[in-house]
Amino acid sequence: MGIFKLFGKKPGREESNSSDKPASKKTRVKGQNTVIGQFQDDEALTHSLTEKKHIARATERKIDAIEFEMSRDMGRPKTLQSKSPVDEPLKRTGPNQFHSDFIATDFQSTIALSLPTTELLLGHTELNAPSMAQTESIPLLEEAAILFATGQIKVAEHMLRSAIDLDNLGNATPLAWFMLFDLYQIEQNQYAFESLSLDYAGKYETSPPVWRNPETSGNEPESKDESAIPSLTFPSKLDGDIIKLLQKLNNFSENSKVLKIDFGRVKSVDPVGCGLLLRAIRNLKKSKHDLVLVAAQNLTEQIRSILEVGRRDETEAPWLLLLEVLQLLQLKEVFEEASIDYCVTFEVSPPAFEAPTSKVTTAVAEAVPEVDTSDRFLMPKFIEGSTDELVKQITTHSKLHDLVILDCSQLERVEFGASAQLLNGLVPISSTKNKSIQFHEVNYLVMHLFNAMGLKNVAAIFPRKQS
Incomplete structure (x- = not known):
């Protein structure tokens, strides 16, 4: 009986065996599937944990790599983030083209300049978009603009200075002068600017451009008063691109x-930005720096x-940053609640609250309108990193105006990669029926970058008047 019972058989009833076999087989299969299912679940859990560990390590390595780049760049001259020697002599490669051994020689451009005549170049003629004719492109000047956009300031200065000394660009030579004037103005090199002004006045027998002091130029004032507090405003997205702001910090x-x-503009964060x-903040x-934190609670949210x-x-950085900011704000009860959540999440002991040893002051962010409803859209001082937020704001502005005027009076520099993103972002606006885009008051370095990158194909570009 024991044997028959073991295999599901009953003695003397062979006809019923066939009906019992499927049920017994199903039981065995079900049991096997349960075991296999449990094994697969365990394996999936193990795989998931391993994958998360790899992601965490990768995120930490990314943060380390970004910080390493920052520390390496900080060891270079402030005006030249390049490994290239700045004193390398320029060599001639063709008509109106000069380069050093470390400058790319295959740069080509088919984009025409936005300035039709020498009178217009010198600012004696009013600009009118419909009448602006296309003229020959100047690759040397566009290359200098690209070098400036990529942070190779000294190399760009060297190229422009050589172009002015050689004086072989014909009617386009004043453009090299204006580009160099803009470069010295942006770099706040007043001595070089005034020296160049004397040369310009002697050559053209006309008044040179006027030096604009920072406090009267229309840009955000940067007081030279030693008692003034250096201020840094973080952008809408707190990600890996904030490394440049942290360098300034x-x-x-x-x-x-x-x-x-100031964290008043922050609208989103990611683990890498939180880690940086x-x-x-820990440094x-x-x-023991004293801090004035503006809209820090917005950051915590x-x-x-x-x-x-x-x-x-993938990383604990967002949790740890939250706890760090709550300590700076001296919100002990909120900190303890967040530390318990952190403890539950990562199965670690909750960190103890440590009040800041330095002075920390909080402030409320000034109200900033989300949409510019004026006739012009004011472009920022610098365009670098991702331009998604900027393009979004321009798009919102364009819905209110058929003629989209982008005021570049404060714009000093556009990063090379950002210029390509800006072009892609403006194409849909320019292709909309009855919509047109104009850049106004563009400095000559940015103007030649825009020409080289093809923004002239989607917008009219009006250079800043030199007065």
């Missing part, structure tokens, strides 16, 4: 014991929006 920290940091900011705590209790993301 590091420079400010070397010259001032008090720093003002976390390290910067400021170690150096954006960090909370990407966190979930019990969910282990």
Whole structure:
């Protein structure tokens, strides 16, 4: 009986065996599937944990790599983030084209300049978009503009200075002068600017461009008063691109014991940006800097929006940044609640609250209108990194105006990669029926970059008057 019972058989009833076999077989298969299912679940869990560990390491390595680049760049001259020697002599490669051994020689451009005559170049003729004719492109000047856009300031200066000395660009030579004037103005090199002004006045027997002091140029004032607090405003997205802002923050920290940091514009954060900011804040705590935090609670809200209790993301940086900011704000009860959530999520002991040893002051961000409803859209001082937010704002502005005028009076520099993104972002606007785009008051370095990158094909470009 034991044997028959084991195999599902009953003695003396062979006819019923066939009906019992499928049921017994199904039981065995079900049991096997349960075991296999449990094994697959365990394997999937193990794979998921391993994958998260790899992602976490990758995120930390990315943060380390960005910080390494920052520390390496900080060891270079401030006006030249390039490995290229700046004193390399320029060599002639063809008509109106000069380069050094470390400058690309295959640069080609088919984009025409936006200036029809020498009178217009010298600012004696009013600009009118419909009448602007296309003239021959000047590759040397466009190459200098690209070098400036990529941060090779000294190389660009060397090229423009050589072009002026050789004086072989014909009617386009004044453009080289204006580009160099703009370069010295942006670099705040007043001595070189005034020296160039004397040469310009002697050559053209006309008044040179006027030096614009920072406090009267229309840009955000940067007071030279030693009692002024250096201020840094973070952009709408807190990601890996903030490394350039953190470089400025590091420079400010070397010259001032008090720093003002504004988070009022932050609308989103990611783990990499949180990791970079976390390290910067910890360094400021170690150096015992006094801080003025503007809209810090807005930052905590954006960090909370990407966190979930019990969910282990690729890095702990957002959680740790949240706890760090709450300590700076001296919100002990809120800190303890967040530390318990962090403890539950990562199964670690909750960190203890540590009040800041330096002075921390909070401030409310000034109200900034989301949409520019004026006739002109004011472009920022610098365009670098991602241009998604800028293009979004221009698009919103364009919905209110058929003629989209982009005021570049404050715009000093456009990063090379950002110019390509800006072009792609403006194409849909320019292709809309009855819509047209115009850049006004563009400095000559940016104008030649725009020409080289093809923005002239989607918008009219009006250079800044030299007066």
